[in-house]
Amino acid sequence: MARFVMEFERPLAELEEKLAELKRLDIAATIQLSDEIAGLEREIDKLRDTLYAALSPWEKVQVSRHPERPKTQDYVEMLFDDVIELHGDRTFGDDEAIMIALATLDGRRCMVIGHRKGKNTKENIKRNFGSPHPEGFRKARRAMKMAEKFNLPVVSLIDTQGAFPGLEAEQRGQAWVIAENLATLASLRTPVVAVGIGEGGSGGALAIGFGDRLIMLENAYYSVITPEACASIIFKDATRAPEAAPCLAMTADDLMRLGIADEIVREPLGGAHRDPAIVYASVARAITSALDELCGKDIDDVLAKRYDRLAMTGVFSEGE
């Protein structure tokens, strides 16, 4: 299968194609190409190192959107055992852009809540590209309340461009359900560990995406607004998103610097899709150690800390 090539990877992809071609010739023909092949391999290694060594914020956004990047359903399948997926918001419908499931991580029973993108166009249409409607957020809230009732810690997996900006979504109170989820998460009497696995677009991400810990994958982003929407406001031109991205302080490193994220999970060179198995293992370790710490504590202390975390977030001047 041809790998999906991101814009900034093109020079590397071209070299890799050339190498494959040389290898084909080398096998088919009698000509000795081993020197050329070795040279090209060295060149590719060098380029790969420089290309991926320090990705710009916009390049990270592309990695975070890579179609082969592990998605919520992959993490649920690979990290958790005895999974029971639950459905519906008990009010309107079952929004597939949100996945909720009872699941067991390393022997610990949890409630998993995640934005769910599709793996192909057909799935993406069904799941609205991971952009929930109000019923999706209500479904998530139902899962939060259930987790609270049965003392299950919540593991939330963040991967959305945002809440769906549509007519019916607004009609059914998109703003209201997001606000309710924020209030619910802020006061939920069970530990909440949020993991940014891909895209973290604005209020639709936040509506399931904060708690006692925020773990960010190295190339995941979390932003007040997508770079495209930001560019269309400030430059009147969405195609200038690459310029907007660095201004928004949206990378995992930025979030650590701002004190919003607690931990970064490193990804293989080039992104999580290059070697998902390594990523699953590190994410599992990060979640488990956060839960080990939180689940042993008195829930009142956990909540007091969660409140303090929020109360302390912000940079302003107190005047004279």
Next chain:
Amino acid sequence: MPISDWFKAREVRKYTSTSADMPGELPDGVWVKCPSCKHTLYQGDLDRAGDVCLHCGHHFDIDAPRRIAMLADEGTFQETEAGLTSVDPLRFKAAKPYTGSLEKARALSGLPEAIVTGRALVGGHPVMLGVMDFRFIAASMGSAVGEKIARAFRLAGQEQRAVIMVTRSGGARMQEGMLSLMQMAKTAAETERFARQGLPYISVLANPTMGGVTASFAVLADVIYAEPGALIGFAGQRIIEQTIRQSLPKNFRTAEYFEEYGMIDAVVPRGELHSTIALTLDYLAGPGVPNASEGAACPTGLDGGEL
């Protein structure tokens, strides 16, 4: 979502409506044309009518000081946290630097920040009043706005006051990035905490209330009122049109629209807001039963473990 150009254009139109920029005929500051029914109104009459058109009832946008004068019992408003202001934590510089936008907003509005908070009486009830001012970077919510809201709720809890928030906003302040998104969670957490004390919170959604402000403290009130014609919603109008590729119904996301869909309690004309809020408080914070709920018995401000 931050404010779209659409709002900006609208705003410019409104705040220049009494100036010489108006096409022709009208002398400076004396006559105003209603943008809705096009009637020409005498400024003095409009002032007396609370900036509501005498012909069609169109509600002109008003700034925070004027709103406070209309809502608080006369002479009772005492500003709090006036010195709490925005800084530029990200050194945001796309297109125009954030520091420049802040300076301009301060000069234009004469206010230090996009929300004014303070103690007041409304119909004799002690309240904390918060009023957003759209002239200040579209009253977007950054760290300072979020902090002022959080402190208003905390102080109201400590002093056993109701909270009244009059919202107008384009949403989160994107120039502060994630710090500003987190203000949504922060203000939501404060409303939740405040609610546990059994004290009433009433919000008034004025034109326009959008994005991260709608989707946080604004709609978490016990009672939600909105002004006639106010635009209310989450996503920007243009983004929705681009996404669904169809034009939106004429009354889409107005106060009346959300009243019909059951998302707000009532559309209240500006002239009746003060009396309506006062009466609502008579019920929810009425004399004789100020601490009706069990939560109110807790020592306020010290119940950290209880959130």
